[in-house]
Amino acid sequence: MKLQEAKTQFINSWGRLGSEWGINRTMAQIHALLLVSDKPLSTEDVMQELSVSRGNANMNLRELISWDLVQKELIPGDRKExxxxxxxxxxxxxRIVRERKRKEIEPILRELKQLQDVDDKKSPEAxxxxxxxxxxxxxxxxxDKSIETMMKADENWFFGAIFKLLK
Amino acid sequence: MKLQEAKTQFINSWGRLGSEWGINRTMAQIHALLLVSDKPLSTEDVMQELSVSRGNANMNLRELISWDLVQKELIPGDRKExxxxxxxxxxxxxRIVRERKRKEIEPILRELKQLQDVDDKKSPEAxxxxxxxxxxxxxxxxxDKSIETMMKADENWFFGAIFKLLK
DNA sequence: TTTTATTTTCAGTAATTATTGAAAGTTTAG
DNA sequence: CTAAACTTTCAATAATTACTGAAAATAAAA
Incomplete structure (x- = not known):
């Protein structure tokens, strides 16, 4: 398989996986593109490579930055980002787990806690x-707690320990 | 909070969580409804409780059964399911993890394996x-392997071991 | 067998979510 | 300062995904 072809397939797969898990397809594709790029890319590059509009590229790049998956890099003498x-x-x-935990798991944990506060706790149905x-x-x-602890732990510690544990 | 209100809120939260993670909202809501129901429900009950059409209720119930999250139950003397x-x-x-692993993780693992087979492996870019x-x-x-192992293990074993490990 | 109850399917439609593109905003250079 | 380069925003629109409802299929009862 040719390199370009392989990169494209990787980008498509990553995009598909993302959208299956509720992550915007373009966001996942931009992430994939940057993951396998050996050099920093500009918004123009992203637009060109993925055939998306400037607005789309910009918004999803910002989102990736807010997830801390992508960083800006300035090239001296160049005005572009x-x-x-x-x-x-x-x-x-x-970072992905942290973000989704914060935005989606933690709010529901709070709600579940509240829901145990129903009236007439004596009735069988309640x-x-x-x-x-x-x-x-x-x-x-x-x-949540387990994930929290794992997230704080170091990679090698985690894998070392977990694999020993898991035989 | 009233019991009915609490149930409704639970159903809505579960539905929202599902859709954030790429699972059809109605499917998640039906699942929630059945999770907090103390008795078996018919398709009619589901339609009524969630205000959805027969087609929608039927399709999502089938999907829940295919995920092994819901089972049919026959009530003697009643023709309805x-x-x-x-x-x-x-x-x-x-069961949720098993299903998503099978349908979404394993296919991408196979693809990633293939993608390492690019031409001209000598070039720096490749x-x-x-x-x-x-x-x-x-x-x-x-x-994937870790999850596989955990899935096979018993709950108490898992939590016992992981919590000891995680201090 | 025919009738009736129930389930399934799926074309059409509705609702949701993502994308475009151009205008407004911002930053830097001259 | 003004102009040019670049980034951001967002209303309009497109694409995707979910839902409806009625017809067809199936299964049980008469």
Missing amino acids: YFVAEKDIWEVAK KEFVKSVKNIHEFAGKM | YFVAEKDIWEVAK KEFVKSVKNIHEFAGKM
Whole structure:
């Protein structure tokens, strides 16, 4: 397979994976493009490579920066902004998880906590409801906590420990 | 908060969470409805509770069954089909992960493996590309493997071990 | 068998989400 | 300062995804 072809396929796959997981396809594609680019790219480069509009490129680049997956890079003597992606894949994973945890998991944990506060906790139906919600809340809380701890830990420590654990 | 209100809020939250993660909102809502229902529900019940059409209810119930999150339940002397959700939240998590792994993670792992097969592996650009893809592939493979192992393990074993590990 | 209850399918439509492109805003150079 | 280079915004539009509802299929009862 030719290199260009391979890059394109990688970009498409990453984009598809993203959209299956609720992440804007173009955002994922730009991320992929920068991940396999050996040099910083400008907005123009992104527009050209992915055939997207300036507005689209700009918005998704900003979003990637807000996720801390991409950084601006200034090239001396050039007025344009250039962009590079974080290449350490463990960092990438941590930052994606951190972002989604913050924006999507934590709010629902707060809601689940509140929901256990129903009137008439004595009625069998209410009891059942509270039990279900409590289970989910506790489970999610444990998961959240585990992820939190793993995120803070170092890669080698994590893999070393987890693989020993997992035989 | 009133019980009905709480149930509705739970259903809405679950639905929103689902759609943020690329799962059809109605499917997630039906799942939520069944999760907090103390008795089996018919298609009619689901249509009524969530104000959705018969077609929509039917399709999403089938999808939930294919994910193994919901089961049919027959009530003797009644021709209608009734549905119940798996209530053990650890089982629920395992089944969701299993399904998404199979449908979305494994295909991309295969692709990443192939992509390392580019022409002219000697060129610096190709070398860089292969290195990036290889990193991602290895990382994803490790994650996949870990999840696989956890999925097979028992809940108590998992939490016992992971919490000991995580201090 | 025919009738009736129930489930499934899917073309058409609606709702949601993403994208464009041009105007407004900002920054730097001269 | 003004002009040019570049970035951002956002209303209009396109693309995608989800939903409806009625017809067709299936299954049970009569």
